[in-house]
Amino acid sequence: MSTNGEEDSIVAASENAVPIAPQPANVEDEVKVGEGSSTNGGKSATSFQDVAHLLDVRLLRALAKLGFSHPTPVQASVLPLALAGSDILARARTGSGKTLSYGLPILQKxxxxxxxxxxSEMSYQVTRAIVLVPTRELSEQVTAQLGALLPFLDKEIKVVxxxxxxxxxxHKVLLAERPDIVVSTPSKAFSHVDSGSLDVQHxxxxxxxxxxxxxxxGHNESLRALLAxxxxxxxxxxxxxxxxxxxxxxxxxxxxxxxPAVLDIxxxxxxxxTQYCVQVQSATDKFLLTYVILRLRLIRGKCIIFVNDIDRCYRLKLFLEQFGVKSTVLNExxxxxxxxxxxxxxxxxxxxxxxxxxxxRFGADAAAIEDEQDANAEAKNAKKKSGSKVKNNEYGVSRGVDFVSVSCVxxxxxxxxxxxxxxxxxxxxxxGKTGTSLSFVVPEEVFEQDMRGASHSKxxxxxxxxxxxxxWQSIVKQESTRHQSIKDWxxxxxxVEAFRYRMEDALRSVTKHAIREARIRELKQEMLNSDRLKAHFEDNPTDLDYLRHDKILHPTRVQSHLKHIPHYLMPRIRAGQQAKRLDSDAADDENSGEKRKREDGQEGLSHVTFHKRGGRGGRGGRGGSSTRGRGGRLNGKPQGPKKKGDPLKKFGK
Structure with a gap:
């Protein structure tokens, strides 16, 4: 959505607003936006002014307060039809504003x-709308977004x-007040309907x-039972x-x-x-590259790191703690x-x-297997192995949850x-914001090599x-059909290899026992927070600042020297930037958002790129014609006073 500070321009309907012709609710209309199709017999709403005569003025003021002036493509297509009473099935990419496209018609109705x-009538305050979502995280998000539309309607409309x-x-007490809108997962909704605590007759x-x-x-049976x-x-x-x-x-x-009217946006x-990939040469390469990328701030801004196992989640967190890199885990x-x-x-x-x-076996991955039979087979196998998965299936990260301003995945x-x-x-x-993705791909021969009995990386x-x-072949093919390319980083x-000995030193400290202790410690801490301090945090919301989820768990040996990178390991960067600190957040405005290119013509991931050193290479590439260790001259220019010695040489003595 685009923003506009002029509230009155949204609240008042424009004289040039496009009239919206009502549509009957039971007319099937296959709609493909962008191909000349019309969603309302005329034009799609290009501004909220186009539907101003169909929306309550208080909703328009709420949109103005939020800074929304123009609907997104999915909202422009859905709003006229939904306000006219049609059933709708809309497909649109993640982050396109689907919640508002059904939230506004619900509130208006x-x-x-x-x-x-x-x-004074009993039918005045009843439940008139139900919003079903697959996960609890998404239910919180939807509730918050609907609440943001109610600053002028908080006394008239209740959302639970x-x-x-x-x-x-x-929940029974909350539903006894007969809220106007109930947000729930299908399982919880059917449970309350079946028990009689949720009245759905209105x-x-x-x-x-x-x-x-x-x-x-896993909501199949609950949803079908609710509808039946x-x-x-x-x-x-x-x-x-x-x-x-x-x-x-x-x-x-x-x-x-x-x-329904079917909308394909x-x-x-x-x-x-911008998408990148790296073909790793061993299982340890993932840890090495992650350490280098995060510690040298090759990724600027917030980052989500996806792993496929809870143990790996804590292994990576404990590993990064060795280098002073704080992170938080998110799992079921x-x-x-x-x-x-x-x-x-x-x-x-x-x-x-x-x-x-x-x-x-959960979430979008399980749902997205291209072969439907394979998907059904996996779902059945997962159910047999794990029994009831309703609780786990209500957790999801890769879908639905609205992460704001993520720079990299x-x-x-x-x-x-x-x-x-x-x-x-x-x-x-x-x-509309820019972003970067980086994927580690394990070739088949590398997997077989790591799984051999003599391998230390098993x-x-x-x-x-x-x-x-x-x-990965399927991913590349899929992106090519969308005219998107995935570049090699x-x-x-x-x-990078100069950092390997430090990576291996840190990784040896993250044992199975350390991972188990970390999981136990975090679960105990969460139990304490949720049970004993819940009421306190409700009365003192500012105290939540002291509840940090990225605290160091360190149930293992922490080596403080690993938090600092010796000068000789620092990568050389192109002329004009060698005096800048790697962890500085002050970016050159004229260079921000532009692709950084290496001297040899290759592209880097972010504002700092690795360049080949002159001379010997090796650990930091000391010597050679272009550099002389940490002091002396670089390219014939004095580089400040020479340091007396490497502090790491004295470590452990």
């Missing part, structure tokens, strides 16, 4: 219904989230967000939003929609995402309140790095499908990397 009823962790008695609108994940997250209960009205309006058109979405279309032609073991708090603090800039699990472990890759990298380059191998080569491997 509730306001019209209440306007026709006296406040029953997906969050709380006892049934608490529900007029059913919205399903991230529809392609609803069935794959006979308690929902047969004339209910259904609004389904999805990022992909999977087989599950097609099944859902026939399950809940009645001759094309992705932007110009992508703001943590309480939902803590997961939501982590996301919120990350969005505020409190944390720079999140290490998130996105295991292959690092696929430490490659996802198990091409569509899973799409959803991961969709966490960055959102809302315990560092992730089982899902066995299929990296096949998955070029760097001087000799200079």
């Amino acid at each position: 509730i306001l019209l219904a209440k306007k026709a009823i006296s406040p 989230n029953v997906a969050r962790d709380a006892s049934k008695s608490v 529900v007029e609108t059913l919205a399903i967000d991230e529809a392609d994940l609803i069935l794959s997250y 209960s006979g308690k929902l009205s047969s004339s209910i309006q259904c609004l389904c939003m999805s990022a992909t058109m999977t087989q599950d979405v097609k099944a859902l279309k026939g399950l809940v929609l009645k001759k 094309p992705d932007p032609e110009v992508s703001t995402l 073991e943590l309480p939902v309140n803590s997961r939501y708090h982590i996301v919120q603090e990350f969005n505020k800039g409190v944390y720079d790095y999140i290490i998130a699990t996105d295991e292959s 690092l696929n430490f472990d490659l996802p198990v499908s091409a569509k899973g890759y799409t959803h991961r990298v969709g966490r960055t380059a959102r809302a 315990h560092l191998v992730c089982p899902t990397t066995e299929n990296d080569s096949k998955v 070029h760097f001087d491997r000799k200079q």
